[in-house]
Amino acid sequence: MKFYVSVDMEGISGIALREQLVRGEPLYEEARRLLTLETNAVTEALLAAGATRVIVKDAHGSGFNFIPELLHPGAEYVMGATRVENRFPGLDETFDGALLIGYHAMGGTSQAVRDHTMTSQGWQSLRLNGRPIGEIGLDALLIGLRGVPVLFVSGDDKTCAEAASELPGVVTYETKAALGRHAALMKAPQRVREELREAVSRAVRSADRPKPLRLAGPYELTIRFLHTEQADARRYDGVRAKRIDGLTASYVSDDLTALLAMAF
Ligand SMILES: [Zn+2]
Structure with missing residues (x-):
């Protein structure tokens, strides 16, 4: 079994501030460690469930946020920013599923940690064929073009609600309950890693997996x-x-x- 894991940073446990998300800020170094360890918990769960190949993409900002020395040796890692035409390098129809880890709600969502869609400065929000869409929906459609379903999404409570409404049958895991754009009721990261392993395991072992997301053009x-x-x-x-x-x-x-x- 092959799995593709796209990891953003806003939905990782212990993170709610801009200063944790931007390289050069003092709080960023600690946040990178949280990101890396939470990502490893997902890789562990996938390997334990029988994965033969795991590709993990660093999907936040520059795409260079993991602490390389701490990364789980059982996965391969896409690092560096890629154009939207090549948003998931290495993903093809031979993959069994994709997981969106540490994601955030679409731009304009109220009481959601760092809500935005692709950019916080470029625009407020996007609609596709008249419906509001965020990164969960866009990424699930791009992954769906390869015939691969999104099986699992983690992030704050608003992220999980958005995932459940966009992707019928997806398993979600709530890392924190957002209290605002820069505030959340947090679980301890150690507990999140434990619960995340269990939730990922449930999602990939399920006999009733979601279908790839598709939307007919134009x-x-x-x-x-x-x-x-x-x-x-x-x-x-x-x-x-x-x-x-x-x-x-x-x-x-x-x-x-x-x-x-x-x-x-
Ligand atoms: Zn991000």
Whole structure:
């Protein structure tokens, strides 16, 4: 069995502040350690469940957040930022499932730790074919293009609720209950690692796994910017890219990956 694990940082236990998420900040070094150890707990559970190959992608910011010396030797690691066209290097149809670890709720979600969609500065929120969508939905669709289902999602309570509504049958695990964008009722990271191993194990051993997420085209992505000048800076051909109003632009394509490449 082969599994692909995409790891973000906002939903990792013990993390709720910007200062923990940005390289160079004093709190970042401790947060990297939490990230690395929580990732290892997932790898351990996958290997114990019979995984023959585990690829883990560092999906936060620069893609260089793990502490290499502490990483579990039983997995391989994708590090470094990749373009959206190649968001999950190494993933193909031979994989049995994907896991989204340490994820966060979509931009605009209230009382959610570090809610955003791909960027906190670039825009407020995204809609795909009229429906609000966050990173869970976008990543599950990109993974679904390879015929692979998302089996498991971890993060705060809002992340888990979003995952459950986007991905029928997915197993979720709540690392913390968000009390605001920068506050949460936390479980101790050691307890989270223990419970995470158990929850991942349940998800991958389940006989009743979710199906790959698919959405039929054509696709329309609507971006709601933070400032009008961000919308001003885009180019619009009136066909594939349109300005809807001061803060909103929309992009259309029959190809989801091409659409995201054009819009991002
Ligand atoms: Zn992140």
